[in-house]
Amino acid sequence: xxxxxxxxxxxxxxxxxxxxxxxxxxxxxxxxxxxxxxxxxxxxxxxxxxxxxxxxxxxxxxxxxxxxxxxxxxxxxxxxxxxxxxxxxxxxxxxxxxxxxxxxxxxxxxxxxxxxxxxxxxxxxxxxxxxxxxxxxxxxxxxxxxxxxxxxxxx
Amino acid sequence: xxxxxxxxxxxxxxxxxxxxxxxxxxxxxxxxxxxxxxxxxxxxxxxxxxxxxxxxxxxxxxxxxxxxxxxxxxxxxxxxxxxxxxxxxxxxxxxxxxxxxxxxxxxxxxxxxxxxxxxxxxxxxxxxxxxxxxxxxxxxxxxxxxxxxxxxxxxxxxxxxxxxxxxxxxxxxxxxxxxxxxxxxxxxxxxxxxxxxxxxxxxxxxxxxxxxxxxxxxxxxxxxxxxxxxxxxxxxxxxxxxxxxxxxxxxxxxxxxxxxxxxxxxxxxxxxxxxxxxxxxxxxxxxxxxxxxxxxxxxxxxxxxxxxxxxxxxxxxxxxxxxxxxxxxxxxxxxxxxxxxxxxxxxxxxxxxxxxxxxxxxxxxxxxxxxxxxxxxxxxxxxxxxxxxxxxxxxxxxxxxxxxxxxxxxxxxxxxxxxxxxxxxxxxxxxxxxxxxxxxxxxxxxxxxxxxxxxxxxxxxxxxxxxxxxxxxxxxxxxxxxxxxxxxxxxxxxxxxxxxxxxxxxxxxxxxxxxxxxx
Numbered sequence: 001x002x003x004x005x006x007x008x009x010x011x012x013x014x015x016x017x018x019x020x021x022x023x024x025x026x027x028x029x030x031x032x033x034x035x036x037x038x039x040x041x042x043x044x045x046x047x048x049x050x051x052x053x054x055x056x057x058x059x060x061x062x063x064x065x066x067x068x069x070x071x072x073x074x075x076x077x078x079x080x081x082x083x084x085x086x087x088x089x090x091x092x093x094x095x096x097x098x099x100x101x102x103x104x105x106x107x108x109x110x111x112x113x114x115x116x117x118x119x120x121x122x123x124x125x126x127x128x129x130x131x132x133x134x135x136x137x138x139x140x141x142x143x144x145x146x147x148x149x150x151x152x153x154x155x
Numbered sequence: 156x157x158x159x160x161x162x163x164x165x166x167x168x169x170x171x172x173x174x175x176x177x178x179x180x181x182x183x184x185x186x187x188x189x190x191x192x193x194x195x196x197x198x199x200x201x202x203x204x205x206x207x208x209x210x211x212x213x214x215x216x217x218x219x220x221x222x223x224x225x226x227x228x229x230x231x232x233x234x235x236x237x238x239x240x241x242x243x244x245x246x247x248x249x250x251x252x253x254x255x256x257x258x259x260x261x262x263x264x265x266x267x268x269x270x271x272x273x274x275x276x277x278x279x280x281x282x283x284x285x286x287x288x289x290x291x292x293x294x295x296x297x298x299x300x301x302x303x304x305x306x307x308x309x310x311x312x313x314x315x316x317x318x319x320x321x322x323x324x325x326x327x328x329x330x331x332x333x334x335x336x337x338x339x340x341x342x343x344x345x346x347x348x349x350x351x352x353x354x355x356x357x358x359x360x361x362x363x364x365x366x367x368x369x370x371x372x373x374x375x376x377x378x379x380x381x382x383x384x385x386x387x388x389x390x391x392x393x394x395x396x397x398x399x400x401x402x403x404x405x406x407x408x409x410x411x412x413x414x415x416x417x418x419x420x421x422x423x424x425x426x427x428x429x430x431x432x433x434x435x436x437x438x439x440x441x442x443x444x445x446x447x448x449x450x451x452x453x454x455x456x457x458x459x460x461x462x463x464x465x466x467x468x469x470x471x472x473x474x475x476x477x478x479x480x481x482x483x484x485x486x487x488x489x490x491x492x493x494x495x496x497x498x499x500x501x502x503x504x505x506x507x508x509x510x511x512x513x514x515x516x517x518x519x520x521x522x523x524x525x526x527x528x529x530x531x532x533x534x535x536x537x538x539x540x541x542x543x544x545x546x547x548x549x550x551x552x553x554x555x556x557x558x559x560x561x562x563x564x565x566x567x568x569x570x571x572x573x574x575x576x577x578x579x580x581x582x583x584x585x586x587x588x589x590x591x592x593x594x595x596x597x598x599x600x601x602x603x604x605x606x607x608x609x610x611x612x613x614x615x616x617x618x619x620x621x622x623x624x625x626x627x628x629x630x631x632x633x634x635x636x637x638x639x640x641x642x643x644x645x646x647x648x649x650x651x652x653x654x655x656x657x658x659x660x661x662x663x664x665x666x667x668x669x670x671x672x673x674x
Binding site: 088 | 590
């Protein structure tokens with residue numbers, strides 16, 4: 001995934017499209033993350049000013065939602081469903097195998113690959129389910145995910 | 156002559172290769188000089204047959220599945236584009252017993268229509284309910300929905316008509332219709348499939364609700380894991396605006412109503428209605444105290460109808476066919492149909508919409524054909540992560556709101572997650588507490604602290620520390636969480652824990668027993 005280079009002006013331009021909407025804090029942070037990959041410390045003040053709210057309000061929202069991140073994403077993000085329906089078809093084993101095959105740990109930061117737990121992807125009849133850079137994979141295996149990750153990097 | 160071929164665009168179908176199948180069909184047909192038109196429909200719901208390819212023949216739609224890209228060559232060899240026979244041939248789609256035995260109301264069009272074709276939508280009965288709602292009085296719409304017995308499909312099962320009446324009766328300069336599409340329960344995917352496969356039905360239901368209560372704005376709150384559904388909805392909204400349906404003048408009625416979408420932030424508790432309102436307002440998704448009810452003081456402090464996707468998507472059928480038709484189905488106070496979702500370790504998973512009152516056994520063993528692994532079923536969790544684990548001895552239970560409540564469980568959003576005999580219910584109970592700890596909004600102590608202490612206590616039980624004492628402590632903690640939590644997150648987390656302890660006590664006593672045998 002490619003993101004735009006961040007600057008105060010670029011961030012302000014994004015905020016100009018969101019700050020006048022009703023309930024603007026969350027959508028502003030989401031828009032910044034979509035555009036620049038993650039939310040920077042400097043963004044907190046920019047959002048607070050643009051939306052006319054306190055920095056504490058922005059910080060509160062930023063740290064509440066699992067999706068919002070404050071560091072750059074890895075080249076490959078692999079989200080593995082670890083909720084009940086996927087547990088029933090072996091997601092606990094899958095997590096172990098994936099950790100080995102990608103040489104990475106779940107929910108730890110990484111540059112090349114980031115493995116993240118997710119609680120349900122809505123594909124519960126075809127589990128275990130995973131998402132490779134946003135693409136849903138059903139009946140996932142460690143090898144299949146490895147192939148999918150490679151295909152997505154090469155393409 | 157051009158043959159029309161349906162290849163689902165549903166996320167589940169795509170997760171196992173539907174896009175590749177569509178590409179292969181396109182490439183192979185071009186190579187052979189056969190003219191085909193591929194329609195990317197929603198899924199019929201038989202996810203065990205996906206990717207399910209349908210070909211339109213003079214006899215109707217015939218199905219082939221599950222199709223892999225490697226099968227496409229031989230499918231053309233056997234003339235599948237003319238309905239030819241093939242090892243993957245399933246005959247007429249409507250005659251596949253798994254589908255034929257269902258009673259589709261909410262899902263009547265899903266998998267059948269082109270999701271973004273408003274013409275297709277109308278040819279299959281779309282907008283009939285809305286046109287009737289425009290023609291009759293607000294009071295009549297609310298009465299019709301009340302009389303239909305339609306209850307909230309999100310899980311709470313509150314009668315939709317009563318909620319609507321409160322909003323209708325509350326004076327305000329502005330009212331909202333909020334659709335809860337934050338389908339976070341593991342084992343559920345019906346909201347997603349409906350939004351991807353038949354988004355206009357949801358918009359129709361929301362428009363009817365808006366006319367009934369006098370709302371001008373609608374918001375659909377979609378979880379961030381459902382980006383495809385989100386994009387499909389956004390496109391459907393644009394199509395509906397161009398059609399003259401959404402906007403200042405709904406279908407020429409002079410009524411104003413428009414819909415916008417909001418994407419969630421990956422927080423499970425935002426599926427709780429007041430936390431969802433906070434999130435739509437852009438704030439932390441923290442649960443509000445009730446009262447005031449959202450029907451009186453909801454989004455931005457205005458009267459708000461909050462309904463689940465399936466509730467709103469059922470409304471058009473209620474208006475089109477009348478309350479009596481809908482009410483004729485089901486058992487007791489659970490009237491109409493429920494969209495059950497067969498999930499987890501199941502051989503034939505997917506959507507089974509049928510009248511309330513079907514037995515769990517019929518769902519799991521008949522429709523579901525038992526486990527995917529082939530091992531014996533040991534436990535079934537009904538109603539998502541906050542639902543009870545039931546043992547095989549309970550398989551005769553009637554699937555309706557009241558029966559499940561009486562059995563110490565809940566129907567929730569209709570998810571049925573099957574586990575085989577390899578499951579360890581003590582681990583599942585611990586997971587329930589851990590999940591609550593991760594997703595708790597933190598506002599009330601029983602949920603925020605109780606879930607952490609609960610997970611610790613179950614870990615002690617698993618590792619054999621004072622098993623009897625810790626089991627008592629855990630039950631005590633469950634009582635505090637049930638009675639003292641602000642919302643269902645902390646209040647219902649004890650449901651899977653207690654049901655696991657009750658029905659699968661051997662899993663909690665394992666370590667204690669093995670220690671005894673050493674002594």
